[in-house]
């Protein structure tokens with residue numbers, strides 16, 4: 001059995017990843033992470049009603065990625081289960097995320113960047129050292145944010161040798177910045193878009209983590225532009241249907257993550273587009289265009 005933890009697995013793209021894993025790989029067991037046990041159980045109940053055999057291959061686990069206590073408790077539970085079953089964790093999918101113009105930078109970073117690191121740090125000792133994988137669901141907003149930064153900031157956020165200590169110092173600098181957009185612009189950080197910044201930093205952390213753990217496969221991807229609760233307000237504001245806006249379904253949004261979970265991505269610490277092809281960290285690459293290569 002390959003045991004896989006999916007954070008934010010109770011809805012949207014996370015739930016679609018849970019379903020795709022259970023559907024396509026009989027030898028898997030999924031820990032469906034949910035910060036609210038009730039929402040997690042309701043989501044799993046729906047899956048199990050439609051696919052009764054998935055009952056033995058799934059379990060809800062309470063996991064709020066913004067809380068040290070919650071993450072450690074979840075990791076202890078998984079450790080216990082792995083010990084009983086005699087198999088380490090195969091993979092962690094860091095899918096939980098928040099977005100929205102009204103959210104302050106600190107709240108967005110707490111989930112999208114610090115949350116990813118918190119979960120990785122707690123689960124690294126549980127992962128199979130020879131074939132374990134980490135998949136970070138980031139966003140095309142990350143590279144687009146980097147594209148809006150000064151050359152110096154771009155070099156920093158795409159540096160293959162980046163360390164968590166310097167990334168943490170950078171995040172502290174951003175959190176301490178007052179003065180809104182003009183302050184971010186003056187500091188070479190575009191308009192300081194909180195969501196884009198959080199995802200650019202999650203991509204940079206992916207680089208750092210992969211370098212530190214070369215035995216694991218650690219990569220990031222964007223799911224694409226997907227119709228979920230996260231994008232609902234945007235759709236409503238446009239007065240168009242999701243299809244007219246070019247949006248896809250949560251199942252479509254699970255494809256790149258499935259490739260990084262079970263496929264053979266080249267290299268490590270990379271960022272992939274929703275089409276499962278490698279994409280650059282410092283500019284948007286549209287799905288269907290040629291993959292990014294460092295030497296191109």
Ligand SMILES: NC(=O)c1ccc[n+]([C@@H]2O[C@H](COP(=O)([O-])OP(=O)(O)OC[C@H]3O[C@@H](n4cnc5c(N)ncnc54)[C@H](OP(=O)(O)O)[C@@H]3O)[C@@H](O)[C@H]2O)c1
Nearest residue numbers: 008012013035064065066095096097139225226228229230
């Ligand atoms: N939709 C898109 O077009 C799009 C594009 C690019 C990237 N993404 C990324 O894809 C991922 C999934 O997004 P989605 O579109 O599926 O959004 P969604 O439907 O809003 O789902 C977000 C999930 O994250 C969970 N979550 C939020 N804060 C959490 C926390 N502190 N601890 C644990 N779980 C938490 C939510 O739980 P609750 O139900 O409890 O709130 C929910 O399960 C996110 O990382 C997002 O940034 C989405």
